[in-house]
Amino acid sequence: MLNLAIIGAGEIARRHVNGFALLREKGLKGLQVRSIVDLNEENAKSLAKIIGGIQGFVPRIYTSTEKMLREESDVQAVYICVPHSEHHRVAIPCIEEGMHIFIEKPLGITMRAAWKIAKAAQNKGVVLAVAENFRRFLRYRLAKVVLDRLLIGVPRFAFWIDQKVFLDYWGWRHHKLMAGGGWTLDYGVHTVDILRFLLGEPYEVYAxxxxxxxxxxxxxxxxxxxxxxxxxxxxxxxxxGIVVNWSWSDLCFNVNDEWNYIRLIYTSDGSMHLEKGFWIRSKRLFQPFDREDVVKNLLAMVSPKQRSEWFPLGFLGKNWDDVFAIELYDFIKAINGERKPEVDAMDGLRDQAVVFAVYESSVLNEPVRVEDVLNLKLEEYQKEINEKLSIS
Ligand SMILES: NC(=O)c1ccc[n+]([C@@H]2O[C@H](COP(=O)([O-])OP(=O)(O)OC[C@H]3O[C@@H](n4cnc5c(N)ncnc54)[C@H](O)[C@@H]3O)[C@@H](O)[C@H]2O)c1
Known part of the structure; x- marks a missing residue:
């Protein structure tokens, strides 16, 4: 039996629990949630109640990670779902107790914080998986097949532009010392992860x-x-050689309060709309990602090994719950030593290095190399966070 603790019982933890429920429905009973930690006891209690309904017993509640670590001797893994400023504060003590870590993105609130977590996990020899649910959606898997198989030729450039009107206050997400940055980090780390998954490694950023x-x-x-x-x-x-124009704003008053997404990859023989499908220039043909025959043809091109990793237990990644189930299953496989997590510490570091390259470039007013951000040579923007949160 694999005993899990969930730390942080807010919005995203609830979604992960839906994935947990789906795995149980598929007969995977070797995993249970033993405890829940949240500073806010009410949040912990209400999530514990939901989990009780799924697994038949209610997990124990804690309001501090330290207390949970002192009192729980039989927890092997933790799901960390707390605000960014808390990631390293919570993860490192759990790693030191030998627990395997599944941590929400971004790995750390700064590059330095992320490295501390990654190195602690490496020293202790525990699994460290970074939550990246987006690449696990069917449409991104299909997009990868199209690009890798060169079905529309060689990728050249892309536009990733997210527009919205959103003026509300959204808690910790609006404070640099809790969030590390705005939407560029919070959502942007997903964007970078998808771009890296589909297109390769970014090396320079001007922002x-x-x-x-x-x-x-x-x-x-x-x-x-x-x-x-x-x-x-x-x-x-x-x-x-690929170039991507990545931009976003939530002050786009021409659109309503739904996000307007422009996510287009242009290639030597067509283009791809990541939400919709792909256009083959030479055949003058549009192939939508939501048409059954298109999905079937593309899935037939995926090797059996890749299929079992991308779509385990018959989950296709068609909706959020599916995606969270696939992610948890990947973590369990990594704990069992069957493979490394799909998004490991190095991926988490590389994803957020591109995001912090954006911030560093903006502060310095010049292009920056991702490698310099990854290796802590550029920390002008992050300095304030590191100093105030005592991240050395
Ligand atoms: N993968 C995704 O699509 C996705 C979506 C949303 C959020 N997230 C990530 O999940 C994490 C949490 O975001 P959220 O939206 O669930 O936030 P949230 O504010 O809804 O929930 C955070 C919870 O953590 C608790 N908490 C805060 N500090 C704590 C600490 N030190 N110890 C224990 N509990 C603590 C809070 O009381 C709260 O209940 C962030 O890293 C965020 O980026 C990921």
Whole structure:
């Protein structure tokens, strides 16, 4: 039996529990949630109740990780689902107790914090998996097949532009010392992970971030000051020559409050809309990712080994719950020593190095090399966080 603790019982932990429930439905009963830790006892209790309904007993509740570590002698793995400033504070003591770690993205609030977690896990020899659910959606797996098989030729350049109007206050996410940065980090680390998964390694970034509207709306007539960016524009160069224009803002008043996504990859023989499908220029043919025959043809090109890793137990990654189940299953396989986690510490570090290259480039007002951010040679933007959170 693999005993798990969940630390942080907020929004994302609830979603992971849906994945856990799906695995149980598939007959995978060798995993149970023994304890839940949250500073907010009510959050822990309500999640414990949901999990009790799934596994037949209610996990124990703790309001501090230290207490859980002192009192639980039979927990082998933790799911860490806390705000970014808490990742290293929570992960490192658990690693020191020999626990395997599944940690929400980004791995750390700064590169230095992320390295501390990664090195602790390496020294202790425990599994460290970084939560990257997006690449596990069917459409991104299919996109990878199309690109790897050169079905639309060689990738050249891409536009990844997310536009929204969102002026509300969203808690810790608006404070640099808790979040590390704004949406560029929070969601952008997923963006980078998908781009790396599909296109290869970025090596240089030129970017500008701006905070145009620091006042966030927090209920009737109440405003709270944000100190993270609300707008970002960047150019990312990849080692293989691909160039990506990645930008976002939540001050795009031409669109309504739904995100407007432009996620297009242009290639030598067509283009791909990551949410919709791909266009083959030479055949004048559009192949939608939601058409059964297209999915079937592309899936037939996936090797049996890859298939079993991408789509275990028949999950295709068609919805959020599927994706969380696949992610948890990947973590269990890694703990059992059957393979390394799909997104390991190095992937987590590389994903966030591109994001921090964006911030560093904006502060320095010049292009920066991702490698210099990865290797802690550039930390101008991150310095304040490292100092104030005592990350050395
Ligand atoms: N993969 C995704 O798609 C996705 C989506 C949302 C959030 N996330 C990530 O999940 C993490 C949590 O985000 P969220 O949206 O669930 O936040 P949240 O604010 O909804 O929940 C965080 C919970 O952690 C608790 N907490 C805070 N500090 C703690 C500590 N030191 N010890 C124990 N509990 C503590 C809070 O009380 C709260 O219940 C972040 O890393 C975030 O980036 C990932």
């Amino acid at each position: 500008v971030t701006r905070l145009f509207e620091p006042q966030r709306i927090a209920g009737y007539e109440r405003k709270i000051q944000s100190d993270v960016e609300d707008t970002m524009m960047s150019v990312i160069k990849f080692s293989n």
